[in-house]
Amino acid sequence: MARKIFIGFYLATNSVDVQWYRPLSFGYLSSYLEKHCIYPFEMKFMTSMDQVDQCDIVCVSSTSQNFQRAIEIARISKNRHPVVVTILGGQHITYMPETLPPEFDLGVIGEGERTLCEVINALAANGLRCGASMLSTINGLVYHDQESCTITARRALIEPLDSVPFPHRSHETAPYLFTSRGCPYRCSFCSSSAFWDKTRFFSAEYVVEEISEILMNYPGITCISVWDDLFLADRSRFGKIVELIEQKGINKQVGFSFSVRANLVTDEVCNALKRMNVVAVAFGAESGSDRILKILGKETTTDINQAAIDTMHRHGISTQCSFIVGSPTETEAEVRSTYEFILRNVSCGKISARCPVNILMPIPGTPMWDYAVKAGIVQLESFDWQRLAMFASYQDSAEQDLDAWIKLRQLNGSLYLAEDTLPQERLYELIKIYDPAIRAFESSVAYDVHGKHLIKPILARLSVYIDRLAEKVRGYMHD
Secondary structure, three states, X not given: OOOOEEEEEEEXXXXXXXXXXXXXXXXXHHHHHHHHOOOOEEEEEOOOOOOHHHOOEEEEEOOHHHHHHHHHHHHHHHHHOOOOEEEEEOHHHHHOHHHOXXXXXXXXXXXXXXXXXXXXHHHHHOOOOOOHHHHOOOOOEEEEEOOEEEEOOOOOOOXXXXXXXXXXXXXXXXXXXXXXXXXXXXXXXXXXXXXXXXXXXXXXXXXXXXXXXXXXXXXXXXXXXXXXXXXXXXXXXHHHHHHHHHHOOHHHOOEEEEEOOHHHOOHHHHHHHHHHOEEEEEEEEEOOOHHHHHHOOOOOOHHHHHXXXXXXXXXXXXXXXXXXXXXXXXXXXHHHHHHHHHHHHHHOOOOOOOOOEEEOOOOOOOHHHHHHHHOOOOOHHHOOHHHHOOOOOHHHEOOOOHHHHHHHHHHHOOOOOOOXXXXXXXXXXXXXXHHHHHHHOOOOEEEOOOOOXXXXXXXXXXXXXXXXXXXXXXXXXXX
């Protein structure tokens, strides 16, 4: 009988950009291997390098902003255990397979379940020896072959998705789920469509069965988050999920939260959200400027965004919006229009004051990355991948102090695309002006058990403060 193969899975992270939950990628991979791997194995999510000596295979999942950390993990693994096989997966190697570093033996491109399973089976059959002749027969890989990297044939996507077993979940974090892979939209800053190639859906029956399993395994849970790019993308499937949830009484047991899209929000959709017991939704409003929304490829307008917010507020659905500043050619006036859009809606309780304002970061696989390369902002030959870190709002980072977060961005040399029209230092000044006004509403807005805003009397005083702030900001136009 073949001995058990020990596989260590690492998620490359940095100390500032937040990681909310343990990634389900590990859960999907381990459950798929459990069902399809023909050799005995043990796969463990690793949080330190202490156990790397026990690993036969080290898998590292990494985005581009954490690519340098991924290399460090592989280097340490090789130094401590020279015969270990190191495998890189995730977004970065999918978008830029030619950057496979020597510390990794191979990279998995795109969807990983079938590819990793074939790799594990091949390695086990080959005495854990990793050779080019073996790897060349497996689709969806990049590996070193003498002085260059070889990329094998593209891996076909898994169809149907229902053939993928439910992911293994950890009880260390709150459970969440994906009910689809990919997004039908093509926003210029988002890399999802490049990774998944096309949008695929788990069936309504599969989704509701997985929700039922979560409820069984996590008694007492009050809300389940759906982390799809767009849960409403298939309206017919969405309607069927709502019906099945009602039939099984799941909406009486647990609430839900997920992302929507402004142009898909209607009274009919909101009624379905209420039937499903959706307690909160979020969407990327991104900007208070129609010109910037067009640059971002949003296929929406500020009027559409406002209509969606108004509709959800009318139905009593708690809404959080996220925003982006620092788009190429963006001006100070356009950034102010974004913040004023936020203040108008926060001040009357239509959206949560916890609305992250992110500084646009170009990520490989997106048109914004292509723009940065073409404009010479990114020099690929000598690029420091850590400059892609600090990509999210400070509210979604480990550093919750705005001034300290800005200092970290400055020290990191984080990329910025609008220097010609709005110097980054000036953008920081604007953020420091507006952010305190928005954050002030966090303590002035309470919520009832249904997530509806209850405005406290202090709000009236804050509105006077906002008026004075607006006058101050408008004064900057003449500086």
